[in-house]
Amino acid sequence: xxxxxxxxxxxxxxPAPADTGSGGRITRAVASLTDRNQQWCxxxxxxxxxxxxxxxxxxxxxxxxxSPAEGVAVRAATKLTLGLLPPDVTLRLLAAxxxxxxxxxxxxxxxxxALIGFFIHMAGVFSALLLxxxxxxxxxxxxxxxxxxxxxxxxxxxxxxxxxxADEWSRTPPPRGRPGYRSAAVxxxxxxxxxxxxxxxxxxxxxxxADHAVRPAPGPGTPSPAGRPTxxxxxxxxx
Numbered sequence: 001x002x003x004x005x006x007x008x009x010x011x012x013x014x015p016a017p018a019d020t021g022s023g024g025r026i027t028r029a030v031a032s033l034t035d036r037n038q039q040w041c042x043x044x045x046x047x048x049x050x051x052x053x054x055x056x057x058x059x060x061x062x063x064x065x066x067s068p069a070e071g072v073a074v075r076a077a078t079k080l081t082l083g084l085l086p087p088d089v090t091l092r093l094l095a096a097x098x099x100x101x102x103x104x105x106x107x108x109x110x111x112x113x114a115l116i117g118f119f120i121h122m123a124g125v126f127s128a129l130l131l132x133x134x135x136x137x138x139x140x141x142x143x144x145x146x147x148x149x150x151x152x153x154x155x156x157x158x159x160x161x162x163x164x165x166a167d168e169w170s171r172t173p174p175p176r177g178r179p180g181y182r183s184a185a186v187x188x189x190x191x192x193x194x195x196x197x198x199x200x201x202x203x204x205x206x207x208x209x210a211d212h213a214v215r216p217a218p219g220p221g222t223p224s225p226a227g228r229p230t231x232x233x234x235x236x237x238x239x
Contacts, residue, residue: 043167046160051105053157054118058098061091070094072135072147076128097121105164115165122158125151 060067067073070091077090085093101121104114128151129136136148144152 043164047105047108047111047164050118050157050160050164051102051107051114053102054098055102055106058095058100058102061095061098069147069150072128072132072150073125075135076131077124079131080124080127105161111164111168115161115168118161119158122154125154 057067057069061070061073073094074087074091077094078085078087081090097117098121101114101117104110105118129148132147136145136151137143138145
């Protein structure tokens with residue numbers, strides 16, 4: 001009974017079966033991959049949609065009287081620039097700015113520059129609510145006019161580009177010289193760490209002690225390393 005208990009105690013344990021439920025490794029890996037793809041596709045879809053709107057409205061401003069909002073945009077921009085630019089030049093600059101921002105968002109080329117330009121442009125658009133109160137609000141009550149509603153709905157575009165900006169700045173590493181920067185070699189080493197080869201015991205170290213422990217003890221009559229017999233024969237010769 002005692003030996004049977006010892007055998008059962010030293011038996012190798014079988015690996016536990018893989019969890020195939022909702023918390024299994026395969027399920028968690030698939031869910032993580034799906035979440036990443038959804039996050040990337042969602043940000044890309046928002047970017048393209050906002051860019052298409054900006055590109056469309058920007059091109060319309062190149063044609064006189066084609067955009068119904070060009071009058072409000074020109075009057076707000078004229079107040080922001082203190083009347084230093086003529087209305088025609090202001091309209092052309094607004095059209096060019098919106099077109100370039102739209103192209104950057106749709107194509108993803110110079111995306112960070114396009115996002116910065118977008119937020120600056122949106123700051124100027126929302127400033128019309130304060131610069132043109134008679135056109136934006138109905139009297140003294142906080143009820144926006146049709147032009148005011150046209151500007152307030154841009155909150156949705158700002159929220160969409162905030163998601164795009166967060167995705168863009170989180171996917172790219174920080175530039176060199178800033179905290180947290182890692183070169184390409186360091187990132188590859190972290191992603192795939194090198195496994196050192198197994199070390200062999202040297203004869204001068206633990207290997208020598210292991211050989212000495214395995215070596216059997218000399219029996220009677222066996223010559224010693226110095227050439228002298230060991231055991232009882234040595235005692236007989238001395239006597």
